Amino acid sequence: MTGALAPTKPLTVADRCDRCGAQAYVRAVLAGGGDLLFCAHHGRKYAEALRAIGADIQDETDRLNATAASATHAER
Template identity: 40%
Template sequence: MTTLLSPAIDTVGEMTERCDRCGAAAKLEVVLTSGGDLAFCGHHANRHHADITKVASMIRIEDGFEWAGK
């Protein structure tokens, strides 16, 4: 039996990470259920929001960022 749970979402004041896709300032960081983490700029976070929620155990979002997955 498979149970789908939503990842925990935390809002942080400011992120210092860079996007793992393009190097821009990160607006969202994902802690993966399989271990490790990834950071995304606003563009890539919104573009891949459906996939992010599938693989995340925790999502950190910079305060003020409007994420499509929320």
């Protein structure tokens, strides 16, 4: 295994955080197989520990900023 993140499909509104059930923006692909999904908060909370065990992190939290910017622009 190279440590490079295998191609994965983008997270959708149907993907939920394994910890709290909120919309998932972070996927942790585990070295032994399988993955975990996290909201932005829990993704930040567990990222260091997950990387320490060799997980690759797919972080889509930048979509939160894009959504907020679009909402602010629409309000003008």
